[in-house]
Amino acid sequence: MLQRVDTVIDSQVLSSILRDFHALTGIPVAILSTDDSVAGSAGEVGPDGSLASPFALLEDGPDDGLRADPGRGGCWLPVRLDGALAASVFCRVDASDPRAATCARLLVESLRLALPPSASRTELSACLCERSLFFETALDLLCEADPEGRIIMVNPQWERVLGWKPDELRGRRLTEFAHPDDRGALATAGPGDDALAGPSGSPPERAPESEPVVRLRARDGSYRHFHWRARLAGAMIVAAARDVTERVLGEEALKDGEALYRSLFEGMAEAVMLARVVPDPGGGAADYVVLDVNPAFERVLGVPVGHAVGHRGSELFPTADPASFDMFYRVTESGAPESLELYSRRISRHLHVSATSPRPGCFLAVITDITARKRAEMERDRVLAELAGKNRDLERYLYVASHDLRSPLVNVQGFSAQLSKAFIEIKEILDAAPLEPGARERVEEILNARTPRALGFILSSTRRMDNLIQGLLTLSRTGRVEMSEEPLDMTALVREVVGTMRHAVESAGAEVEVGELPPCHGDRNLLGAAFANLVDNALKYRSPERRPRVMVGGAFDGEWVRYTVDDNGPGVPPEKRERLFELFYRGDPETKVPGEGIGLAQVRMIAERHRGTVRAGEAPGGGARFTLSLRLPGPPGDGETGRT
Numbered sequence: 001m002l003q004r005v006d007t008v009i010d011s012q013v014l015s016s017i018l019r020d021f022h023a024l025t026g027i028p029v030a031i032l033s034t035d036d037s038v039a040g041s042a043g044e045v046g047p048d049g050s051l052a053s054p055f056a057l058l059e060d061g062p063d064d065g066l067r068a069d070p071g072r073g074g075c076w077l078p079v080r081l082d083g084a085l086a087a088s089v090f091c092r093v094d095a096s097d098p099r100a101a102t103c104a105r106l107l108v109e110s111l112r113l114a115l116p117p118s119a120s121r122t123e124l125s126a127c128l129c130e131r132s133l134f135f136e137t138a139l140d141l142l143c144e145a146d147p148e149g150r151i152i153m154v155n156p157q158w159e160r161v162l163g164w165k166p167d168e169l170r171g172r173r174l175t176e177f178a179h180p181d182d183r184g185a186l187a188t189a190g191p192g193d194d195a196l197a198g199p200s201g202s203p204p205e206r207a208p209e210s211e212p213v214v215r216l217r218a219r220d221g222s223y224r225h226f227h228w229r230a231r232l233a234g235a236m237i238v239a240a241a242r243d244v245t246e247r248v249l250g251e252e253a254l255k256d257g258e259a260l261y262r263s264l265f266e267g268m269a270e271a272v273m274l275a276r277v278v279p280d281p282g283g284g285a286a287d288y289v290v291l292d293v294n295p296a297f298e299r300v301l302g303v304p305v306g307h308a309v310g311h312r313g314s315e316l317f318p319t320a321d322p323a324s325f326d327m328f329y330r331v332t333e334s335g336a337p338e339s340l341e342l343y344s345r346r347i348s349r350h351l352h353v354s355a356t357s358p359r360p361g362c363f364l365a366v367i368t369d370i371t372a373r374k375r376a377e378m379e380r381d382r383v384l385a386e387l388a389g390k391n392r393d394l395e396r397y398l399y400v401a402s403h404d405l406r407s408p409l410v411n412v413q414g415f416s417a418q419l420s421k422a423f424i425e426i427k428e429i430l431d432a433a434p435l436e437p438g439a440r441e442r443v444e445e446i447l448n449a450r451t452p453r454a455l456g457f458i459l460s461s462t463r464r465m466d467n468l469i470q471g472l473l474t475l476s477r478t479g480r481v482e483m484s485e486e487p488l489d490m491t492a493l494v495r496e497v498v499g500t501m502r503h504a505v506e507s508a509g510a511e512v513e514v515g516e517l518p519p520c521h522g523d524r525n526l527l528g529a530a531f532a533n534l535v536d537n538a539l540k541y542r543s544p545e546r547r548p549r550v551m552v553g554g555a556f557d558g559e560w561v562r563y564t565v566d567d568n569g570p571g572v573p574p575e576k577r578e579r580l581f582e583l584f585y586r587g588d589p590e591t592k593v594p595g596e597g598i599g600l601a602q603v604r605m606i607a608e609r610h611r612g613t614v615r616a617g618e619a620p621g622g623g624a625r626f627t628l629s630l631r632l633p634g635p636p637g638d639g640e641t642g643r644t
Contacts, residue, residue: 014031014039014040014111015040015042017107017110017111018030018031018040018041018042018107019042020110021042021103021106021107021110022042022043025103025152026171027043027091027092027093027103028041028042028043028044028074028091028092029041029042029043029089029090029091029092029107030042030089030090031079031087031088031089031090031111032087032088032090033087039087043092044092066095066100066104067095068094068095068096069090072090072092073092073094074090074091074092074093074094074095075090075091075093075094075095075100075104076088076089076090077089077091077104077105077107077108079108079111087111089104089107089108089111091103091104091107102146102147102152102236103146103152105236106152135153135155136155136156138155138157138240139157140157140240140241140242140243141154141155141157141158141161141162141216141226141240141241141242141243142154142155142157142238142239142240142241143155143158143169143174143238143239143241144236144237144238144239145174145236145237145239146236146237147236147237148173149173149174149175149187149237150171150172150173151169151170151171151172151173151174152170152236153166153170154166154169154170161218161224161243162177162216162217162218162219162224163218163219163220164177164218164219168219174186174239175187177216177217178214178215178216178217179214179215179216179217179223181215182212182214182215185212185214185228186212186214186228211227211228211229212228213225213226213227213228213244213248214226214228214241216241224243224245225243225244225245225247225248225249226241226242226243226244226245227241227242227244228240228241229241229242265292265294266294266295268294268296268366269296270296270300270366270367270368271293271294271296271297271299271300271301271366271367271368271369272293272294272296272297272364272365272366272367273290273292273293273297273308273364273365273367274290274291274292274293274358274362274363274364275288275289275290275291275313275328275362275363275365276288276289276291276361276362277328277329277332277361277362277363278312279329287312287313287314287325288312288313288325288328288363289310289311289312289313290308290309290310290311290312290313290316291309291362292309293305293308293309297367300349300351300367300368300369301317301344301347301367302346302347303316313325317344317346319344319345319346320344321342321343323340323342324340324342324353327340327353327355328355328363328365331355331356331357331363332357332360332361332362332363335357337354337355337356338354338355339352339353339354339355340352340353341353341370349369349371350369350370350371350373350374351367351368351369351370352367352368352370353365353366353367353368354366354368416455416458416459417459419455420452420455420459423451423452423455427448483523483526483609484523484524485521485522485523486521486522486523486524487519487520487521488519488520488521488522488524488527489519490517490518490519490520490527490554490563491514491515491516491517493524493527493528493531494514494517494531494552495514496528497528497531497532497535498512498514498535498552500532501532501535501536501539504536504539505539508539508542508548509547509548510539510542510547510548510549510550511547511548511549511550512535512549512550512551512552513549513550513551513552514552515551515552515553515554517552517553517554517563518554518555518556518561519561520561520630520632521630521632521633522610522630523609523610526606526609526610527606527610529602529606530602530603530606530607530614530628531552531563531565531628533599533600533602533603534565534603534626534628535550535552535565536599537599537600537626538550538565538567538569538624541567541569541570541624542567542569543568543569543570546568548567548568548569549567549568550565550566550567551564551565551566551567552564552565552566553566556632557629559631559632560612560629560630560631560632561629561630561632562627562628562629562630563627563628563629563630564625564626564627564628565625565626565628566619566620566623566624566625567619567623567624568619568621568622568623569623569624570623570624571618571619571622571623571624572616572617572618572624577615577616577617578616580600580616581600581601581603581604581614581616582597582601583597583598583601600614603626603628607628607629607630610630610631611630611631612628612629612630612631613628613629614626614627614628614629615627615629
């Protein structure tokens with residue numbers, strides 16, 4: 001029994017379905033009821049807008065097959081309700097067009113969904129509702145396309161992930177959005193153009209199924225990676241794409257990391273060994289098995305790569321230091337890196353071994369050949385020891401020479417004084433004795449001019465020589481005295497030193513200012529002598545044009561503490577600053593300033609004994625600045641070698 005479609009579907013719903021179909025596909029469409037009346041249309045369906053009865057045409061052929069109508073330039077498709085013909089759909093598109101069957105079936109499916117419920121229609125409606133709900137809520141990108149790959153419908157995830165609105169995608173080929181290098185893979189991932197292009201009039205063939213990872217272009221021009229799956233459903237392509245961008249990028253990063261690791265591993269100059277610890281049942285490490293080594297392993301340790309991998313450490317290094325086995329075990333247990341230095345008797349080399357644990361039960365060891373460095377250190381230590389011995393010999397010689405020189409000098413001074421007194425007595429005797437006039441003149445010249453002048457030269461020379469010898473003895477004692485280092489309040493120490501120099505300060509009419517000084521570790525007596533020499537030097541070399549002013553300051557500077565002694569004197573020319581600390585050097589030999597050029601040499605010796613330095617420079621505002629730099633004490637064990 002025939003039913004009229006417009007009696008079972010609301011006219012507004014029917015019109016909406018037709019308008020949406022025409023807007024989506026661009027194909028003019030019309031629906032005829034069983035009484036030949038046009039129940040609804042969208043687009044230009046015929047030259048005069050009228051359609052004749054098609055039911056004679058629909059009687060032949062399969063129930064749901066397309067019927068070509070060349071006279072009207074389109075095709076027909078029946079709409080059945082519970083097995084009975086309820087309407088016919090006319091689409092103004094050639095029946096041989098691949099889109100015709102797909103689009104017509106979509107329209108028929110929409111009409112069936114709009115029919116009032118019956119037992120069969122209710123089940124169909126439920127299935128379609130479930131399909132629509134799944135389509136809308138799926139996290140993957142879903143789409144339906146015609147056999148040529150033109151997009152018919154997409155789910156909202158396309159816009160969420162790639163930014164494309166459904167209207168921007170409909171009617172465009174899927175391959176337009178694929179990366180140029182991936183279009184071939186996309187076309188063969190399911191039924192595509194070539195796969196479905198069978199002989200004219202023949203049904204499409206199923207393409208080989210594959211599920212590649214392809215790149216799809218987003219609206220902003222970027223690409224994301226998708227796991228693509230497409231299947232043929234009748235004359236329609238159904239495809240799903242899962243976003244695997246993060247996974248692909250992660251895999252690429254992992255590959256890059258592995259390539260970088262392998263490049264570093266293979267190219268390192270140090271020997272690298274990855275091994276697995278074989279624990280001792282009683283605790284500790286019984287042994288280890290080598291898993292991998294780099295090419296430098298053979299050069300550093302003399303073991304070929306092929307012979308090392310898979311063998312135990314006890315087999316490869318039977319005479320190895322047990323400390324290395326213990327360290328490897330601790331590293332795998334704690335995860336904390338360690339290192340040590342050892343000597344290999346087997347290859348006669350010094351080695352530095354550092355180890356870390358990349359995963360439980362395993363360790364990665366980096367072995368560096370430090371033989372050249374160790375030999376250089378031993379040679380340095382030998383030279384330093386030899387130099388220290390020579391310095392001690394020199395200091396002893398200096399002390400002995402100074403002491404032995406001073407003994408005859410004391411005699412010269414004593415006898416010169418006696419001789420001076422004797423000449424005075426002779427002069428007194430001769431003054432009372434009668435002498436011929438010529439003889440008296442000669443005697444008076446000898447006694448009053450020549451002899452006193454000669455005795456004056458002898459006495460002044462012996463005094464200067466005595467000062468030099470006293471300075472050498474002081475310098476010798478400075479180098480030989482045993483140091484007693486302790487924490488020092490430098491502010492109190494320097495102020496005490498300046499207090500002992502009160503007479504010299506007042507005689508010079510000077511002002512000495514000692515600021516708050518940072519503390520340090522050192523020998524109290526030696527550092528006191530150093531500051532006494534620096535302040536005394538500033539008082540001696542003062543400017544006659546202004547009142548002398550000396551300022552002592554200090555500050556921390558990283559691992560150093562630096563003390564400064566500034567004055568407002570004439571300063572030191574740059575070319576003479578380095579030589580100031582040489583023994584017996586005086587910047588101006590003609591100066592009347594007392595001194596023998598020993599004080600600043602003593603300051604340098606004191607600084608060096610404290611592992612420090614002393615430098616001369618220019619003070620702010622003019623004058624000289626002497627900077628005494630002392631290294632702060634390091635942590636316990638600083639400078640020692642061994643396990644870290």
